[in-house]
Amino acid sequence: MKVIKRDGHMVDWCPEKIEEAVTKANKEVEDEEQASNAQIKNIIKYIEKLGKKRILVEDIQDIIEMKLMSMGKYELAKKYITYRYTRELVRRSNTTDKAIKELIDGENEYWNTENSNKNARVVTTQRDYLAGITSTDITKRFLLPEDIVEAHEAGIIHFHDADYFAQNALHNCDLINLEDMLQNGTNLNGVMIEKPHKFLTAMTIATQIITAVTSSQYGGATISLTHLAPFVRDSYKRYLDKYKKRKCSKEDCEKFAKEDLHKEIVDGVQTFQYQINSMTTTNGQAPFLSVAMYLGETKEYKEELAMIIEEFLKQRIQGMKNEKGVYITPAFPKLLYVLEEDNIHKKSKYYYLTKLAAECTAKRMVPDYISEKIMLECKINEKGEGDCYPCMGCRSFLTPDRTISLGNIAKAKNYVPGKGKYYGRFNQGVVTINLVDVALTADKDMDLFWQVFEERLELCHRALQLRHKRLSKATSDVAPILWQHGALARLDKGESIHELLHNGYSTISLGYAGLYECVKFMTGHSHTDNGKGKEFALEVMKKMNDKCKEWKAAENIDYSVYGTPIESTTYKFAKALKERFGVVKGITDRDYITNSYHVPVFEEIDAFTKLKLESEFQKLSPGGAISYIETPNLTNNLDVVLEIIDFIYNNIMYAELNTKSDYCQACGYDGEILLDDNLEWYCPNCGNRDHDKLNVARRTCGYIGTNFWNKGRTQEIKERVIHIDNKDA
DSSP states (O other): OEEEOTTSOEEEOOHHHHHHHHHHHHTTSOGGGSOOHHHHHHHHHHHHHTOOSEEEHHHHHHHHHHHHHHTTOHHHHHHHHHHHHHHHHHHTSOOHHHHHHHHHTTOOHHHHHSOTTOOTTSHHHHHHHHHHHHHHHHIIIIISOHHHHHHHHTTSEEETTHHHHTSTTOOSOEEOOHHHHHHHOEEETTEEEOOOSSHHHHHHHHHHHHHHHHTSSSSOEEEEGGGGHHHHHHHHHHHHHHHHHTTOOHHHHHHHHHHHHHHHHHHHHHHHHHHHHHOOOTTSSSOOEEEEEOGGGOSTTHHHHHHHHHHHHHHHHHOEEOTTSOEEOOOOSEEEEEEOHHHHSTTSTTHHHHHHHHHHHHHHSOOEEEEHHHHHHHOBOTTSOBOOOOOSSSSOOOOSOOOGGGOSTTOOTTOOTTSOOOTTOBEEEEEEEEHHHHHHHHTTOHHHHHHHHHHHHHHHHHHHHHHHHHHTTOBGGGOHHHHTSSSSOOOOTTOBOGGGGSTTSSEEEEEEEOHHHHHHHHHSSOTTSSSHHHHHHHHHHHHHHHHHHHHHHHHOOEEEEEEOOOSSHHHHHHHHHHHHHOOOTTTTSSSOOOBTTOOOTTSOOOHHHHHHHHHHHHTTOTTBOOEEEEOOOOTTOHHHHHHHHHHHHHHOSEEEEEOOOOEETTTOOOSOOEEOTTSOEEOTTTOOOOGGGEEOOEEOSSSEEOSOOOHHHHHHHHTOOOSSOOTTO
């Protein structure tokens, strides 16, 4: 018999614990009130004769109380109830001390590998984690219902970012309205920042805005280079006027102005790169920033935008120097390159930028690619028109715009009536359902599967409602950069942000993980089989979308299905599944589960088949999703990269190529750093295993990770198969 504890973990039946508990209660009452050893044994036998495979610990305690009272041991039963209550108080007491000590001493595996972009040894990160441990403790003890906490602890669901939930004003991801802030001014720490008049100044202000914004939330954030393009023209005019005043010829004025402008663009992009990678937010890390490169966003400033995009790509190809002075792959910013008619064909005017992007991807793993063609088909606004826009962070796409009829509720100064609005919108948070647990709980019973699935979705729904309710109490004063000075809105002081949480202005995300394992266990097939497995997988996805529509209609909150980027949680879920269900071959026998709808990393499949298949599931993850293919070194085979890019444009909304970009500081080797059978990283050239002397960059969950990973994620990285060969390289 297995006993299910309060946190959902299962342990073996241990009758000695009952003897110990009743014996302790015995000592608190008179002799005549005590239960004899024989009576205690009878209680144990009664429980065992129930013949249950699994029993809740609470049910065991209820039975003990009932049996004691039926024996007339009322005083003893009272003492046992008191003992039970005292134990509950101990469980609910402050649990931070041990975790804090382990963090400070560097002994906590979870915090050491919680985020591959954070170094837990650095004081700024430790400060964030110390606050996070306290916030998590408060969240679990006071802010969330017990059943949601227990489901989270058991890996049945994941309540994301509990380490920030104690603060009622923090939310997930942003699509920063940089245009409004630069064109109409903003305010940083009480200092008015007026409209800049040259590109370099605009770039500097942009980095300061980004740092302030990402310090006021906990997810990713995105800006568009389109919003910086007008300042390129401003700079050019300044240089042109300078040489005109010097009485230079028209030809020389233009020549010298262009030379000066080129230098300023180089300096401006370099400043941006340095600032983003050297600044530290209140989260103890560089800003989780994505930078969109979308030529189709502007007609007036397209040439200027192309200049900025070109320089961003060139500098990213070069990389940034590590402490040894060697150019390596930086983690940020993530680059988002939109494929469109003006840059996808060989005869397109801006195809040179796509070739540059391909070179950058082969060497530095970015940019990622958004297909304007497919996105216009997928994201239909309330006017029935397709829209294309960047994700807010690594994969969080806003749902199709429903704000056109709302008017300017955010009071943005760049609002255009009748036009879809995406910049200035945000996500309220995420709760993820573990689909593998649903399947294993149902134990292949299809009717039971849909019943359990319904119950778990409602559990996620209640958890999401709590996220929304907590955020709805915030006023604009809690983060002026966001709500008063243009990043998301320009509300008045003291004004509630409540209206921005409704009517589709912001989203809230139902995440999901482990679709592959769920389908495999229930049907015996992978969801890649184009048959029974795929059909069931699509049913599961449609069910989640139907639920989000149902909740949205009832509450006027934009619930949306989200392909969760579970980094540390993939390991947590895997461990929880083993504890609850044991080792199930092909399902729980690894230290990770598969992210969202992805084809499992170990399944042999070619790049084009994978992208085409996943495009169907991506459409059913409207709140966020990204697909990828794993490639060998393609720096000498850019034709293959361009072929893949062309396929992305025609077939899938958002995808990336995972290459390798490593460096060994001990010997200077710049090939792929490898993993041995014990999941230890080593240089194949010199054998170096010192993490402090290895620069390893791997795509983790949309972003590039550079600070190593937990055991589960590391195993997942090791088992990734290559989806395309490199025979022509």
